[in-house]
Amino acid sequence: MKERTLTLNGFSKTYAMTGWRIGYAAGPQDITNKMSEIRHSLSINSCTFSQYGALAALEGPQDDIIKMKEEYNMRRKFCMKALDDIGFSYGDPGGAFYIYTNVSNSGLAASDFCKNLLEKTGVLLFPGTLFGDEEDKYIRLSYLQPIDKIEESMNRIKSFINE
Template sequence: VQESITLAMLSILSKDDEVLLTSPRFTTYDLAVRMCDATPIPVPTFEKNDFALMPEEISKRITSKTKILVLVSPNNPTGAVTPPEKIIEIAEIVKNNKLIVITDEIYADLVYENHTHLSIGSLEEMKGRTLTLNGFSKTYAMTGWRIGYIAGPSDIINKMTEIRHALSINSCTFSQYGAISALKGPQDKLEEMKEEYNTRRKFCMHALRSMGLSYGEPGGAFYIYTNVSASGMKASAFSELLLKKTGVLLFPGTLFGDQEDKYIRLSYLQPMNKIEEAMNKMHNFVENKK
């Protein structure tokens, strides 16, 4: 997916164009934008809305230079799933302003109860202005295979193909066969994996509440973006000291564009026994800081 993002930017952008990026975000999107001499424009999301992308925040930041909106739902680092009704509103803004959407849907199959993923490219009149990206590293746990796919307007895809041929021609052959087998094979294990993630998600949310820490409820992916202000510490200092004192590693939100240094990203990928151990250590750490 990362390669597709960069190829898409190179195919669409010109110098001084602007790209709207959800904040907080996985900041390699910024690198791809800057490679094109274009400007990344952060669109803030807020804990009170569970970090879902709000249409009005997009509208405020559109200028005559705006070319692309990057949509990531579920989101990294927040786990936020933008509700279908908001996706529909965002689609209208995109059409009215003649923008292109790059929608990164790498976590689309990891959406939990009471939340719904809607692919913006499936909406009326959006097919011609949407690039939909996905891959196999998250849904099928194929992180080392480096294989993904993109669907979109043929003129943009053709430009991306030309650039790709100048760089590496094609993806690894055995990775392509592996991806096909993953798609065509039994899918029952995916639901089992999602149920296990959901169990860990609920456990972590309960543990964080017991520490007096707030967060935006994650509807997907495997992250909880947690506000550590109640500890009396900045997030960067919190994560550094937590690692030093307990061996528990959490990334500070400053790595994802958090200018206020209030949030940390918690991932619940580890087995439950490891998560329980980490949450107990974190609980004791927070209690000692109060």
């Protein structure tokens, strides 16, 4: 199986290194060599501090990664339950730190929903139109904030829907 497996990964989610723009590929040498040829024609390499940061992340203790995954899992479950209670549908977020949520049953286009929600409650969400939603039905709800802020935001969203 090893000779047929290509692994592509990054550091953004697992190590909370969004914006560092670094990842890696591991696999059969004949494939990775060809990938390197293409990569060199696009750019030489990632910046040095990103490479050192990625190396430190891989070689350092991993127990905080487990804690972080548990924390995000708890936040994700909380948000999914809150969205269920509100009556919004959403796609399974998988390993993402956001939930792509259909707000069309609010009676508003997602862009209007986000604008009105911000003006009336102070909760900032982004419409899916920024991420390819051509129908303006979806929002992107992130669960990166501490749970107390998430709880307060979800309460404000629920109040906004019920007004």
